Amino acid sequence: MKAAVTTSSFGKFSDAPLRLLAENGFTVKLNPHGRALTEEEAMEFLQGCAAVVAGTEPLTANVMAALPELKVISRCGAGMDNVDLEEAERRGIAVRNTPDAPVAAVAELTVGLALSLLRDICRMDRELRSGVWKKRMGSLIAGKRVGIVGMGRIGRAVSAAFTALGAQTAYSDPFVADAGRRMELDELLGWADIVTLHLPGGKGRPLLDAAKLSLMKKGAFLINCARGGLVDEEALRALLENGHLAGAALDVFGKEPYAGPLAELDTVIVTPHIGSYAKEARIKMETDAVRNILDVLKRDDA
Numbered sequence: 001m002k003a004a005v006t007t008s009s010f011g012k013f014s015d016a017p018l019r020l021l022a023e024n025g026f027t028v029k030l031n032p033h034g035r036a037l038t039e040e041e042a043m044e045f046l047q048g049c050a051a052v053v054a055g056t057e058p059l060t061a062n063v064m065a066a067l068p069e070l071k072v073i074s075r076c077g078a079g080m081d082n083v084d085l086e087e088a089e090r091r092g093i094a095v096r097n098t099p100d101a102p103v104a105a106v107a108e109l110t111v112g113l114a115l116s117l118l119r120d121i122c123r124m125d126r127e128l129r130s131g132v133w134k135k136r137m138g139s140l141i142a143g144k145r146v147g148i149v150g151m152g153r154i155g156r157a158v159s160a161a162f163t164a165l166g167a168q169t170a171y172s173d174p175f176v177a178d179a180g181r182r183m184e185l186d187e188l189l190g191w192a193d194i195v196t197l198h199l200p201g202g203k204g205r206p207l208l209d210a211a212k213l214s215l216m217k218k219g220a221f222l223i224n225c226a227r228g229g230l231v232d233e234e235a236l237r238a239l240l241e242n243g244h245l246a247g248a249a250l251d252v253f254g255k256e257p258y259a260g261p262l263a264e265l266d267t268v269i270v271t272p273h274i275g276s277y278a279k280e281a282r283i284k285m286e287t288d289a290v291r292n293i294l295d296v297l298k299r300d301d302a
Contacts, residue, residue, distance in 0.1 A: 001025055001026050001051075001052060001297075002026065002027050002028075002029065002048050002049045002051075002217050003021055003026040003027070003028050003029070003044060003049060003050065003051040003053070003293065004028070004029045004030075004031075004046050004049045004050065004051070004052045004053070004211070005018075005028060005029065005030050005031060005052070005053040006029050006031050006036075006037055006045070006046075006052060006053065006054055006055045006057050007031065007053060007055040007076045007286075008033070008034045008035055008036075008055070009277075009282070010030065010031070010053065010076070010286055011030075012282075013279045013282055013283055014283045014286075015024070015281070016287060017283070017286040017287045017290045019052075020290045020291075020294070021290055021293075022289065024294055026051070029045065029049065031055075031213075032045075034153055035171070036055055036056050036057050036114065036256065037055075038057070038058075039057070039058045039060055039063055040042065042058065042059065043062070043063050043066040043067070046067050046070065047066075047067065048069055049067070049069065049070060050069055050070065050071045050072070050297065051070070051071060051072045051073075051293040051296075051297065052070065052072075052073055052074070053074050053076050053077050053286070053289045053290065054073050054074065054076065054082075054083070055075075055076060055077070056077075056079070057082065058082055059073060059082060059083045059084060059088075060084050060087070061084050061087040064084065064087050064088065064091055064093060068139045069191050070091075070093055070177075071092075071093060071296070071297065072093065072094045072095075072096070072292070072296040072297060073088060073093060073094070073095045073096070074096045074097070074289045074290070074292040074293045074294050074296075075095070075096065075098065075289070076096075076098060076285055076286060076289040077097065077098060077102060077118045077246050077276060078097055078098065078102055078152075078153070078154070079097075079098040079200050079201065079227060080095065080097055080228075081198065081201045081227060083095055083278070087162070094296040096289075096290050096292035096295075096296065097292075098284075098285045098288040098292070099152075099153055100153065100190060100284075100288070101273060101282075101284040101285035101288050102154070102276035102281050102285055103153045103154050103157050103274070104157065104276040104278070104281060105275060105276050105277065105280075105281035105282075106154045106157075106158075106198070106225050106275040106276065107154060107158045107160075108161070108197075108278070109137065109251065109271075109274065109275055110158050110161075110196055110223055110225050111141075111152055111158070111161045111162065111165070113223050113225070113249035113251075113269055113271075114141060114146075114162075114194055114196070114221070114223060114249070115141065116249065116269055117194075117221045117223075117247045117248075117269065118138050118139045118140070118141060118221070119138035119139070120136040120145075121138065122267050122269050123267075124136055126266075139229040141162065141165045141167050141221075142165060142166030142167065143164065143166060143167070143168075144162075144167045144168070144193040144194055145167070145168050145169075145170070145191055145192045145193045145194070146158075146159075146162045146167045146168065146169045146170075146192060146193070146194045146196065147169075147170055147171070147172070147183075147188040147189065147191060147192030147194065147196070148169060148170070148171040148172075148196055149171070149172050149173070149185065149188065149195065149196070149197045149198065149199060149207070150171075150172075150173055150197060150198035150199025150200075150226065151171040151173040151176040151179045151198075152173075152176075152198065152199070154198045155171060155173070155179075155198040155199075156179060158196060158198060159171065159179070159180060167194075169181070169190070170182070170183050170188060170191065171183070171188070171223070172184060172185040172187075172188040173199070185207075185212070185241050186212070186215055186272035189213075189215040189216045189217075190215050190216070190217060191217075192217065192220060193215060193217065193219075193220055194220065194221045194222075194223065195220060195221070195222050195223070196222075196223040196224075196225070197222075197223065197224045197225070197226040197227075197230050197231070199226055199227075199230070200226070200227060201226070201227030201228070201229040201230055205232075206229060206231055206232045207231070208222075208230060208231045208232060208235075209232045209235060210235035210238075212230055212234050212261035213231075213236060213239055213245075214235075214239065214244070216239075216244075216245060218243075218244055218245075219245070219246045220245055220246065221245070221246055221247045221248065221249070222236065222245060222247075222248040222249075223248070223249045223250075224248075224249070224250050224251065224252055225251045225252065227252055227273045228250075228252040228253035228254040228255070228258075229254050229258065231250075231254075233253065233254055233260060233262060235270070236248060236262065237261055238259075239260055240262075240265055240267050240268065241265070245267075246267065247267040247268065247269075248262070248267070248268050248269070249268070249270075249271075250262065250268065250269070250270050250271070251270075251271045251272075251273055251274060252273050252275075253274050254286070256272075257272065258270065258272070
């Protein structure tokens with residue numbers, strides 16, 4: 001039986017997940033491109049596979065139609081917005097994810113980015129490396145208002161981490177009513193000193209378009225470790241350039257790899273979609289993804 005792995009760094013820090021597949025009779029194909037696959041590449045690469053440990057490549061109805069042997073998609077991560085769930089259900093393809101493994105890694109990255117923004121660490125690092133010794137005054141997390149958009153596993157972990165550092169937290173999530181101070185999105189945007197996103201990406205227009213971004217407090221910061229499509233990047237750039245927003249930290253982008261103008265701004269921190277890239281989290285996530293496949297296929301054989 002064949003299984004494919006589309007995440008480009010799978011098995012880098014431990015070969016245990018790959019051994020687990022091999023021990024259960026799978027021949028494994030690894031992503032040869034070192035990046036997310038396109039729709040056409042996914043169709044070709046997944047031919048003949050019963051299972052895929054999936055990354056963020058588009059697993060659309062067209063892709064599934066080209067893969068009659070596919071029985072299970074196991075997302076190595078929490079987000080499912082790249083998978084056509086309705087089509088998978090129609091075709092009897094089981095879809096699983098690994099929502100627990102990346103929680104601590106994304107939460108810690110979010111706090112790290114907030115610290116870097118508030119203390120201007122990245123800009124001073126760049127300046128010092130270029131020969132400029134300039135001490136920039138920063139701010140503390142303690143006492144800040146942190147608005148969390150999306151209060152799932154990661155949102156709750158982020159809230160706990162900021163609370164432990166002395167910040168006030170509130171959240172906006174239409175599906176959660178019992179996780180602390182809850183606000184409607186517009187109210188939250190105007191209340192928070194730091195807005196951080198932790199929800200799946202949607203289809204169509206961004207959640208934070210120009211109108212929504214303009215509701216944020218003057219001097220506030222935006223952090224996105226969720227999905228790039230949630231933020232109108234051009235509108236964000238304009239609000240950063242005119243000084244309405246003090247800074248932003250982005251781990252995800254509408255198009256990846258990112259090579260756009262936000263990277264030119266000193267007030268922006270950009271990272272290459274590394275939310276789950278802590279060794280411990282990656283190993284657990286990869287192992288959980290494999291176990292999802294084994295669980296589905298063993299039940300099918302029963």
